[in-house]
Amino acid sequence: MMTGRKVMGSMVVGGTALAALSIVAILAVILLTIVNGGKDTLSWEFLTTAPAEGMTAGGIFPAIVGTVLLVLLMSIAGVPAGVITALYLSEYASQKSILARGVRFAVNTLAGVPSIVFGLFGLGFFVQFVGTGMDRAFGGVELRWAQPNVLWASMTMALLTLPVVIVSVEEAIRNVPRDLRAASLALGATKWQTIWKIVLPNSITGILTGGILAVSRGAGEVAPILFTGAAYFLPHLPGALSDQFMHLGYHVFIMSTQSTNVDATRGIQYATTLVLLLLSFTLNLSAIVLRSRLRRRAMA
Amino acid sequence: MNDNVQIRTRELSLFYGKKQALINVSLDIPPNRVTALIGPSGCGKSTYLRSLNRMNDLIDDVRITGSVEIDGLDIYDRQVDVVELRKRVGMIFQKSNPFPKSIFENVAYGPRINGVRDYRRLSEIVETSLRRAALWDEVKDDLKKSGLALSGGQQQRLCIARALAVDPQVLLMDEPASALDPIATAKIEELIYELKEKYTIVIVTHNMQQAARVSDLTAFFYIGELVEMGETKKMFTTPEKKQTEEYITGRFG
DSSP states (O other): OHHHHHHHHHHHHHHHHHHHHHHHHHHHHHHHHHHHHHTTTOSHHHHHSOEETTTTEEOOHHHHHHHHHHHHHHHHHHHHHHHHHHHIIIIISOTTOHHHHHHHHHHHHHHHSOHHHHHHHHIIIIIIIIIHHHHHHTTOSSOSSSSOOHHHHHHHHHHHHHHHHHHHHHHHHHHSOHHHHHHHHHTTOOHHHHIIIIIHHHTHHHHHHHHHHHHHHHHHOOHHHHTTTBOSOOSSOOOSTTSOBOOHHHHHHHHHHSOSOHHHHHHHHHHHHHHHHHHHHHHHHHHHHHHHHHHHHHHO | OOSSOSEEEEEEEEEETTEEEEEEEEEEEOTTSEEEEEOSTTSSHHHHHHHTTTGGGGSTTEEEEEEEEETTEETTSTTOOHHHHHHHEEEEOSSOOOOSSBHHHHHHHHHHHTTOOOHHHHHHHHHHHHHHTTOHHHHTTOTTSBGGGSOHHHHHHHHHHHHHTTOOSEEEEESTTTTSOHHHHHHHHHHHHHHTTTSEEEEEOSOHHHHHHHOSEEEEEETTEEEEEEEHHHHHHSOSSHHHHHHHTTSOO
């Protein structure tokens, strides 16, 4: 009986350790494959030149620019909206109010919506509804806003990443000690003065973390931009908000499915993936560093 | 005595949801004296203190009946601006809570939110306030240092300076020395003694000796009610109610 239990016990230990190890192993295999496949192609020139010869040679500069532009516009639209929502939820709404519960429910649901649905929504709402309306309002005959472009892609991405921003900013705001709020209010500060001068400055790292997490999520998603602005190939960089753009993630997809010369593009695929991964890792790492700093300060 | 009242409380009752925390408290607090509120934990003394600058408003589900008048003005009147009230009635908390800013900015916070922009004027206020809080000599050379870098006792005096900088008439202190060592406590008590020349002070304390040392008047609370109030000397030698005597002599609480 005892031995049976012991065997069972060690099997559980072994099994769980194996499962944990296999995750590390899978990550290692993925990384090694990508690094191995991409290291010969990856170079300064690869990062700074445009694709050439029907995308079987050259670099990925436009895709890098496009991705950066996308996440920038997305952050400009999404982070303030997220911060304001988080402020409302944590500072103004009573926790029992129906509106606050509704907003919270919506945020959680939004976080679970598949990204392709956001893409379709972006196409229907931004491109076809808002875009068409804008074209009509400006009286133009030609199609300008009622087509996929970097602005609509960014707006769609901002919606997708909004829950990430809201949740992390709200956590940061809640971490600001109650004592500090009480001290400010007791000095005759209004609620808004307290938020502006005490709450926001003390949760700035959390707000940045939220922004970075959103950017890192946004940089990797492809589905939302498929119909809303990403281009297969562009001879020029986007010069206006109504231009389409190239994107690292989409570029990988294009290279691996639409290529005319698979052998020639294989290195480019790997290297592009590697760049995308590095970008994502760097962003996540800086979010982790910021967050641990925030925690340490909240403890002190 | 009647003319000499700064804070007049009548039939004040306070409920947290269904739980009643204060029961018909009527109490007169004279100006420029130190009034100590004593009583066992949960007796309502801190709740009473916080009702004097309406800090209880911050809690959901609080209901208040009765009246609190400060200088003849009913502070629970609908017309009253809570922000203005809190400028006149400053508060020192149990745990010192300086802002994570420099010493200067901590003290300048109140004047700044009141619209004082001029740096010279701000510096004057900061210096006067720090002097009044008996902290100036210790920090005058590093006003740029973070308020959090000070010792516990210094932090509490910084909080007092910060409260003084908005020029209040009343200072509410919620166990201001409970987290401090005896030397820092003695400094705070000495400071309270000096401050009563200019300010009306209401202090909650768990420490009987402290109440006896610093206060002119003492009010004893028990389970939400005011049991007895009187001159501290009399309260500590010949209290009228048996409950007061038992608490003061340490038989319960």
